Amino acid sequence: MNLIYTSDQKELIDAADGFFAGEHTVEYMRHLLESDSADTPPSLWDNFAELGLLGLLAPEEKNGLAQDFSVMAGIAEMAGNVALTEPLIEIAGISVPVLDEMGATVELNAVIAGDLKVLPVCGLSGMVSHADLADMFLIGEGGKARLIDKNDVTLTPLKSIDPLRKLYKISIPGDGLDTIDQRGTILNASFLCGLSKRMVALSVDYAKDREQFGKQIGSFQAIKHQLANVHTQIEFTRPIVQLAATQMGRCVHQAKVSSIDTAMLAAETAIQVHGGMGYTFEVSLHMFMKRVWALCGEWGDRSHHINILEAMILADDAELGPGTTFNY
Structure with a gap:
């Protein structure tokens, strides 16, 4: 099975990534944390509608972009990279395709236009x-x-x-409802992958600036190896999540377990690289780390998905072996 995005799909994901990085900055999130209700920064929701992100999975005849769910998973990863604070992924990735399947055309059109939020x-x-x-x-x-x-x-x-x-x-x-919970689990796993990537990036930047014994701490092998291990774990997890987005089924549970393990490892390593500074409000790491802790239990925690996988594997009629386990 080909898990590589086409040039058009990659262009869409890169466009979303560029928008998120430019608009949903750390400064924007700090403003949300520190402002009162009268000084809250403007929502990005209208921008999502203008970019077509809300209709990404809707058919073209209903003003959508008719993209595969795997593209939505890719955009969810980019959203995780900035710890997106608005429910774009839940609405565009779950509600929109389900509304289309229901034949709820009026509500679907309103959601795509940015006039209605269905969670x-x-x-x-x-x-x-x-x-x-x-x-x-x-x-x-x-x-x-x-x-x-x-x-x-x-x-x-x-x-x-x-x-x-x-x-x-x-x-x-x-x-x-299986279609809601499976989509939610996959997009949650994608978001966790994005958060993991961002925590590694923050740690790399910090390791380049922080000096100890007259040298950048990033030059020490102990730091390099820890960050390399997390990067490797992320790259092993991303194909599992992409596969789940392509065909769902058993790999959905594998994707969630793997993404939780990866995100927790990334958070633990990031706090070790940052040292005591990682616990301070001034350093941005806490915003991404807290999101990881919150999302690991959403759409089923690790134990929930492990139990499902265990039941599948140990069932009397379980189809195991390379002909099924790796037949994708």
């Missing part, structure tokens, strides 16, 4: 980040998707380790 609800936990921004919610019920107006739900604010990610418990009857 998917994780069937595993019933928790939604940025729920205060939503106009409607998308839940699974009886194996089908259902739309619920924001006025018909009860939202309970929850504490999150990441202050840039407002978290809520939503009180509505419903169950998990």
Whole structure:
């Protein structure tokens, strides 16, 4: 199976990456953290609509770009690289294709235009980040998707380790829907890969500037080897996530487990490279590290996905061996 993006797909991902890097900067996030409600910086939502990101997975006849889900996963990785604080990935990557499958044309058009926010609800936990921004919610019920107006739900604010990610418990009857939970898990894994890359980049920059014993600490083998190990782990994880985005199935759980392990290793290594400075508010690392800790438990934690993989592998009728395990 070819996991390499076409030139057009790569151009789309690079365009999103350039926009995120230029607009969603560390300074922008610090402004969000430090400002009061009257001084909050403007949302980037209208820009997402103008760039066509909200309609990335919608058909062309419905004003979309008709891209593969793997492209959305690539953009989710770029969003993770800047620790994006708006629910673009959840809405464009989960709600839009499900709305299209439901035939909810009016709502779909409004979402693509940037006039309506429909947030998917994780069937595993019933928790939604940025729920205060939503106009409607998308839940699974009886194996089908259902739309619920924001006025018909009860939202309970929850504490999150990441202050840039407002978290809520939503009180509505419903169950998990495979198409919602699988897409959410894959995009979550992609986002974690992006966060891992950014923490390595921050650590490399710090290691070039910080001096000890008259030398840059980045010149020490102990530092080089740690960062090289994380980089290698990231490059092993990314193809698993790309494969999951291409065909879903069992590899979705493998992607989430691998991305959690990679992100936690990246966070641990980054804090070791930064030393005591890594714990300070002045250094930007904490914004990315906290997002990792918050997202590792979203759309199923490590134990949840390990248990599913274990049940699949140990089942009496499990199809194992190179003909199935590596037949992609």
